[in-house]
Amino acid sequence: MLSVRIARCGLIAIDPRLRPKACTFVGSTHRRLLVSMAEQHVRERNAAWDACDTLQGEVRDAKTNVTSSIISKVGRSLHRLPNHPLSIIKEDVHRHLCTMGDFQLIDALSPVVSTHQNFDSLLIPPDHSSRSPIDTYYINSERVLRTHTSAHQLDTIRAGGSSFLVAGDVYRRDEIDGTHYPVFHQMEGVRLFTADQVRAGLAADGVLSAQDADVFAAAAQTATSQAAHTDAATAWVERQLKRTLESLAAELFGLEDDADRQARIRWVDTYFPFTHPSWEMEVLFRGEWLEVLGCGVMRQEIVDAATAGAGGGGEVPERRLGWAFGLGLERLAMVLFGVPDIRLFWSEDERFLSQFDGNAARRPVFRPFSTYPPCHKDVTFWVPPGFAENSLCEVVRSAAGDLAERVECIDSFKHPATGRESQCYRITYRSMDRSVSNDEINEVQAVVRDAIQHELGAELR
Numbered sequence: 001m002l003s004v005r006i007a008r009c010g011l012i013a014i015d016p017r018l019r020p021k022a023c024t025f026v027g028s029t030h031r032r033l034l035v036s037m038a039e040q041h042v043r044e045r046n047a048a049w050d051a052c053d054t055l056q057g058e059v060r061d062a063k064t065n066v067t068s069s070i071i072s073k074v075g076r077s078l079h080r081l082p083n084h085p086l087s088i089i090k091e092d093v094h095r096h097l098c099t100m101g102d103f104q105l106i107d108a109l110s111p112v113v114s115t116h117q118n119f120d121s122l123l124i125p126p127d128h129s130s131r132s133p134i135d136t137y138y139i140n141s142e143r144v145l146r147t148h149t150s151a152h153q154l155d156t157i158r159a160g161g162s163s164f165l166v167a168g169d170v171y172r173r174d175e176i177d178g179t180h181y182p183v184f185h186q187m188e189g190v191r192l193f194t195a196d197q198v199r200a201g202l203a204a205d206g207v208l209s210a211q212d213a214d215v216f217a218a219a220a221q222t223a224t225s226q227a228a229h230t231d232a233a234t235a236w237v238e239r240q241l242k243r244t245l246e247s248l249a250a251e252l253f254g255l256e257d258d259a260d261r262q263a264r265i266r267w268v269d270t271y272f273p274f275t276h277p278s279w280e281m282e283v284l285f286r287g288e289w290l291e292v293l294g295c296g297v298m299r300q301e302i303v304d305a306a307t308a309g310a311g312g313g314g315e316v317p318e319r320r321l322g323w324a325f326g327l328g329l330e331r332l333a334m335v336l337f338g339v340p341d342i343r344l345f346w347s348e349d350e351r352f353l354s355q356f357d358g359n360a361a362r363r364p365v366f367r368p369f370s371t372y373p374p375c376h377k378d379v380t381f382w383v384p385p386g387f388a389e390n391s392l393c394e395v396v397r398s399a400a401g402d403l404a405e406r407v408e409c410i411d412s413f414k415h416p417a418t419g420r421e422s423q424c425y426r427i428t429y430r431s432m433d434r435s436v437s438n439d440e441i442n443e444v445q446a447v448v449r450d451a452i453q454h455e456l457g458a459e460l461r
Contacts, residue, residue, distance in 0.1 A: 041398065044068040054110055055139070063141040065133050067398050070171065073183045074145070078345060079167050080107060085333040086185050086345060088358045090167050093187055093327075096251045097165065100244055101191065106156065107167040113151045118144050121154040122274040123299055134388045137171045137182075145171035149188035150274060150326060157306035162192040162320070167329070173390045176407040181342045182397065185329040191244075192303065192322035193237065201236050208232075216300075216319055223269075224277050228300035229321060237297050238277065241323035242267065245295060249283050252336065274299055275324060290335060295325035338366045341432070343402050349433050372435050374405065377445045380424040381458040395455055396427055399447040405430045422461060 048068040049055050054075050079086045090107065097103045118124075119131055129135060130147060137145040146152075149166045156164055166188040174180045193201075198215045202208035211217070215233035219225070225234035246261055255261050264284040272278045275296025282289045300321060307317045330342055337356070339345070344352055344366075351369040389409070396404045404427065411424040427448065429441045452458050 041067070045071065048072060054112060058112065058139050058143060061140040063133065063138045066137045066139060066145065067394065069398055069401055070137060070145070070182060073169070073346075074111060076183075076346075077108075077169065079169070079185045079329060083356050083358050084345075084353070085337050085339065085356050086329045088356060089329050089332050089336070090185075090187060091358060092252065093248065094165055096248055097189065097244070100247060101163055103189070103191075104161060104164040105167070106152070106161075106164060109152055109166065109168055111146050111169055111171065112139055112143055113146045115142055115144060117154065118146055118148075118151040121302065121305070122150055123301060124273050128273070133173075134390050135173055137173065147172050148326060149186040150324070153188070153190060153274075153302065153324065154306045157190070157192070157303070161190070162322075163190070165189050173394055175389060176393045176396060176404050178341045178406070179331075179334070181330070181346075182394075184342070187327050187329060189325045190298070190322060191240070191324075192307075192320040193240075194318055194320055198233050198236055198321065201240070202232055205236065205239075207236075215321070221276070226276055226297065226300055229297075233321065234277070234297055237321060237323055241295060241297070241325070242279075245281055245293065245325060249281065249292060252332065253283050253285055270294065272296055274302055285335060292332070293325050293327035295323065298322050298324050336363060340366070340368070341405070343405075343432055346402065347432055370433065372431055372433075374428050374430040375436060375438060375441045377427050377429065377441060377448075378410070378424055379427065379445070379449055379452065380411075380422060380461040381452055381456075382461065383421045383423055384457040384459075387456065387458070391456055392425065392452070395451045396448055399451060400427075400429060400444050403429045403431055403436065403441075403444065 045066065045068045046060075048071040049058075049060070049066075052071050052074055055071065078084050079090050081087055094103065094105045115131075118136075119128070124130060136147055139145065146168070148170055149168050152166050152168075156166065168185065169183055170186050171183055174182055195215045199208060199212060202212055209232065212230050212232050215230050216228060217230050219227055219230065221227040222231070225231045229237075246265055249255065249265055250261055253264070255264055266282050266284075266289070268280045268282060270278050270280050272294060275298055278294065278296030280294050281292050283292050284290075298321070303320055303322060307320055330345060333339060333345070334342065347353070349369075352366075355364055355366060357364070389407075393404075393407050396407055406426075406428040408426055408428075409423050410426045413422045414420070415422070427445070429436060429444065449460060453460060
């Protein structure tokens with residue numbers, strides 16, 4: 001770190017006649033240092049990769065951007081650990097939905113999927129921002145760590161699934177704060193209906209008409225229906241979806257009756273590439289409207305592509321239509337258990353884990369077992385071309401791991417003459433289970449500063 005120390009102290013104390021050579025020495029030494037750091041990161045990543053059973057046989061290429069800190073989380077499967085808060089929420093959701101139908105639970109699928117599964121099969125456009133390496137962890141140019149459990153919809157339907165839940169760990173390059181983490185857990189729900197089931201449902205609701213003899217009759221797409229369905233068919237699937245999810249919300253949030261549901265549940269129109277119409281469900285909880293999940297009527301192109309491969313044997317499959325939803329287990333667990341920081345779900349401290357019991361008659365409320373002081377460090381740099389805050393967060397995570405509590409931009413400046421933009425970020429470091437010293441954090445911050453220069457191509461100020 002000699003060159004770093006010299007650079008920080010400046011060259012003023014050096015004889016002016018020696019400064020050119022000293023500058024050359026500092027520059028070349030610093031470049032060698034940064035190259036050495038990059039090589040060390042690659043070695044650490046490769047070692048973690050080789051030790052990870054899930055990644056055995058996967059090929060690395062120029063698009064690989066998975067770090068050793070992320071690889072260390074693959075295979076942890078928090079949602080399958082007995083009495084873990086995420087597992088408790090998963091089982092609560094499954095248990096309740098099974099009172100409304102036979103939902104198969106699938107929760108042990110590999111998080112490594114193809115780009116086709118993760119994007120193409122869900123009609124996500126080629127230029128969608130979610131495909132960017134800034135947002136997604138690429139194993140290689142054709143394989144990713146899934147960004148949502150929806151990546152398994154097509155294969156599960158092709159395997160014969162018509163009413164199922166998929167739970168698992170998902171991965172996204174994201175900001176750093178108390179509610180975001182690069183690995184979290186989702187639960188996906190899908191239910192399909194045959195045309196006969198839809199017509200029977202319309203008849204039971206007293207709204208079956210002659211136009212619904214073919215529920216797949218082509219029509220113009222509107223804000224409330226798809227071109228592949230009759231309006232009545234789409235509306236019926238919508239009713240089944242909302243009834244199911246309102247019942248689930250009532251169970252999870254303790255809503256007492258229909259009047260309570262109407263007062264505390266609202267539906268917000270939204271857009272997803274894979275459903276139409278689409279909604280977010282919000283629940284009024286402790287005085288705040290909370291976004292609980294996203295859902296919608298499945299795009300018929302997706303259902304048709306999946307059912308076309310179902311069954312086998314050369315038979316022409318029966319067309320179906322259906323709904324899908326997705327929810328975040330951490331989001332629900334943080335609200336329902338009162339967990340204040342998403343990093344706690346990864347804790348192996350018994351003071352945390354012992355507070356939760358899946359067989360308890362009442363849902364426990366998290367009791368803080370320790371509070372350690374934060375350590376704040378600021379870093380300022382000229383913003384390089386193509387800079388994304390997610391990339392800065394990835395640099396911080398790689399250096400600090402779970403010591404990083406928050407990264408936030410606290411100041412920005414645009415040079416009036418050059419037009420260059422400078423930003424100042426405050427990094428908050430705090431351990432969940434011990435005190436950290438200023439010297440320890442200074443060492444981490446030094447690594448972060450050097451990585452900002454080398455990996456992001458930024459010029460420190």
